[in-house]
Amino acid sequence: MRRPPERRVVLADVARLAGTSEATASRALKHDPRIGEATRAAVHAAAAKLGYVPNAAARSLRARRTHILGLLLDDLADPVHGKVAAGFEEAAAGQGYAVFMMTGLHDPEREQRALTAFVEHRADGIVVASCVIDPAEVHARVPADRVVFVQPDYPGLANGADPPARGVLRTDDRAGVAATVQHLVERGYRRLAYVGPGSGASDTLRRSAATTALKRVSRGPMRFLDAGVDGWRDASPVARMLAADPPDAVLCYDDKLALALLDALRSTSLEVPGDMALAGFDGIPAAHQSWPRLTTVDVPSVEVGRRAVEMLMAAVRDGRMPVSEVLPVRLVIGDSTPPRAARINSHGTPEAVAARRVIKP
Amino acid sequence: MRRPPERRVVLADVARLAGTSEATASRALKHDPRIGEATRAAVHAAAAKLGYVPNAAARSLRARRTHILGLLLDDLADPVHGKVAAGFEEAAAGQGYAVFMMTGLHDPEREQRALTAFVEHRADGIVVASCVIDPAEVHARVPADRVVFVQPDYPGLANGADPPARGVLRTDDRAGVAATVQHLVERGYRRLAYVGPGSGASDTLRRSAATTALKRVSRGPMRFLDAGVDGWRDASPVARMLAADPPDAVLCYDDKLALALLDALRSTSLEVPGDMALAGFDGIPAAHQSWPRLTTVDVPSVEVGRRAVEMLMAAVRDGRMPVSEVLPVRLVIGDSTPPRAARINSHGTPEAVAARRVIKP
DNA sequence: TTGTATGCGTTATCAA
DNA sequence: TTGATAACGCATACAA
Numbered sequence: 001m002r003r004p005p006e007r008r009v010v011l012a013d014v015a016r017l018a019g020t021s022e023a024t025a026s027r028a029l030k031h032d033p034r035i036g037e038a039t040r041a042a043v044h045a046a047a048a049k050l051g052y053v054p055n056a057a058a059r060s061l062r063a064r065r066t067h068i069l070g071l072l073l074d075d076l077a078d079p080v081h082g083k084v085a086a087g088f089e090e091a092a093a094g095q096g097y098a099v100f101m102m103t104g105l106h107d108p109e110r111e112q113r114a115l116t117a118f119v120e121h122r123a124d125g126i127v128v129a130s131c132v133i134d135p136a137e138v139h140a141r142v143p144a145d146r147v148v149f150v151q152p153d154y155p156g157l158a159n160g161a162d163p164p165a166r167g168v169l170r171t172d173d174r175a176g177v178a179a180t181v182q183h184l185v186e187r188g189y190r191r192l193a194y195v196g197p198g199s200g201a202s203d204t205l206r207r208s209a210a211t212t213a214l215k216r217v218s219r220g221p222m223r224f225l226d227a228g229v230d231g232w233r234d235a236s237p238v239a240r241m242l243a244a245d246p247p248d249a250v251l252c253y254d255d256k257l258a259l260a261l262l263d264a265l266r267s268t269s270l271e272v273p274g275d276m277a278l279a280g281f282d283g284i285p286a287a288h289q290s291w292p293r294l295t296t297v298d299v300p301s302v303e304v305g306r307r308a309v310e311m312l313m314a315a316v317r318d319g320r321m322p323v324s325e326v327l328p329v330r331l332v333i334g335d336s337t338p339p340r341a342a343r344i345n346s347h348g349t350p351e352a353v354a355a356r357r358v359i360k361p
Numbered sequence: 362m363r364r365p366p367e368r369r370v371v372l373a374d375v376a377r378l379a380g381t382s383e384a385t386a387s388r389a390l391k392h393d394p395r396i397g398e399a400t401r402a403a404v405h406a407a408a409a410k411l412g413y414v415p416n417a418a419a420r421s422l423r424a425r426r427t428h429i430l431g432l433l434l435d436d437l438a439d440p441v442h443g444k445v446a447a448g449f450e451e452a453a454a455g456q457g458y459a460v461f462m463m464t465g466l467h468d469p470e471r472e473q474r475a476l477t478a479f480v481e482h483r484a485d486g487i488v489v490a491s492c493v494i495d496p497a498e499v500h501a502r503v504p505a506d507r508v509v510f511v512q513p514d515y516p517g518l519a520n521g522a523d524p525p526a527r528g529v530l531r532t533d534d535r536a537g538v539a540a541t542v543q544h545l546v547e548r549g550y551r552r553l554a555y556v557g558p559g560s561g562a563s564d565t566l567r568r569s570a571a572t573t574a575l576k577r578v579s580r581g582p583m584r585f586l587d588a589g590v591d592g593w594r595d596a597s598p599v600a601r602m603l604a605a606d607p608p609d610a611v612l613c614y615d616d617k618l619a620l621a622l623l624d625a626l627r628s629t630s631l632e633v634p635g636d637m638a639l640a641g642f643d644g645i646p647a648a649h650q651s652w653p654r655l656t657t658v659d660v661p662s663v664e665v666g667r668r669a670v671e672m673l674m675a676a677v678r679d680g681r682m683p684v685s686e687v688l689p690v691r692l693v694i695g696d697s698t699p700p701r702a703a704r705i706n707s708h709g710t711p712e713a714v715a716a717r718r719v720i721k722p
Numbered sequence: 723t724t725g726t727a728t729g730c731g732t733t734a735t736c737a738a
Numbered sequence: 739t740t741g742a743t744a745a746c747g748c749a750t751a752c753a754a
Contacts, residue, residue, distance in 0.1 A: 372733095
């Protein structure tokens, strides 16, 4: 097991071995075209021989550019945010940027501390994803052309505050909810219910979208149920409420909640989709593999992460943050929202439902 | 297009406003006990007034300590790795460390590039999680007392190479597989099969563990099926193979694969658990919410991330990496592996199903 | 094409 | 208790 030499190898060592000045060595290493081929080769050889590794801190200090991006997201363990992080990291790495990742966990103080870390490290750009912090607070600490907000979730948003005109990247949740509502209505479901955490700007937005969409098709009213912020861990309270007075179809805030509800409903007499249709949101892998497969809205989470990096890069290049964007989403119809008529025809005992299942090819 | 020069507030500005020297200001800001209360307050007031943010690059350069940890993991979008990342970030942030995260995506070159980034940034410690790179290669570039390997997955491991004696953090997969095999046997299942990607040191290890465990209870042999590295995306080929000649129970490499298989089996005549038991590994959320709920092995992924940070901190403190550790895992019995005698399916006994299957075209 | 000199912003060493 | 000064390692304007 070989260990690197004790004394750190610095540029001066490389220059000395190559028989050049530090400046020449520095230029040669970054392929400055003005450097002669022979010297360039000599410097590279020396660097390789000594195992030279440039010091990013020194480079950043001098160059006033860190090649670091900061990503503040809510929770790395969440499948949606994990995908955003994956797309972000991939795009950043592709551009030669290192990524600082910190989680906010819905805690404003944590989010502030993360921002502090980013600013101290002089990140070239920052992305604030699914966080509760107000963009105004961020802009007070970071130049507006260095930060992109992804799916902002701050309280002001629910209260009608205007988001920044630039540097906001969202997915079209409103359209996603509308498509789901329309789908349910088209399939013959009348009494719809929405189940969400009951707090958070995203939840508020989706509720509003649901109401609007339902009004458009002259149905209604929508019934709203709160599962609590931890509803996705255990949805049995909501399951019991639904079992006591079942709607035709339930629209969930997200797939995590929908799957928890699907699971909890198995302890009740309510069957999905036999007795009640169920739709989710986000399109996480588990939603596409559940039984029944969930009707949900695929959100391009990886693409969101990538696009955020691109916006940041464009801002660095042009000195100005690009205008905000809204990425499209796509309704994916699963087996949890069959045509209501068909459902009624084959409605019966769990055994009958199971029998129907095995007839599949 | 050039950005207007940013006039940054530096320590000298704070010192000037506070009427002290830079040295005193620096000490006051980090609560050096030798600084008088009045001076300390003045400096802090000045810093707050000016909105001073220390420059981490300068600090690191001088202090030769970056307060940066590097985490190289396989894939941020994976639920297991995401949890490791979450635990890691939380623990690191708690200790005042920022975290560089990079993904290897099973690509040795990517892993190398990530290491380069970490070393250039002089991370105080590095964690290499679920990567294919050989520890020896890492140690050639990073001092051994600054690296922790989590669940190493390099080819040499499968070929019997000795992992480093220190700085390796694993979960007890062998025990997890053994517990699963024993559970299946106790429940009356005889003909067992293992389905895995067919490559990778982890897969090899689990296969070996399965064989060993089966030998211990004098059953056997274990049947092995390859799902391919992308088997968790679409397991229908394996599902068809199983349907053609069903074992009593299937042990999957991980939950992702098990859930994909569960899903794919729904397009065959094989029912889980009616015709065949199924067990997974990892204990991801979806496994606990699937139908039927999966019997699986809960792996303390978040704890793995946390513990890795603790090992790194201990190494920094003591100048020596702590000895390797193996975290315990826990078999969680779901509904996918009921006692064999109690099995039911929708067409009758498994035997009758088998008889019918034989006369099929 | 290459070298010289300086400064990036901070902390540590020494001196007072 | 505080201050002056020298690094830390590199990149760049300016010279040659």
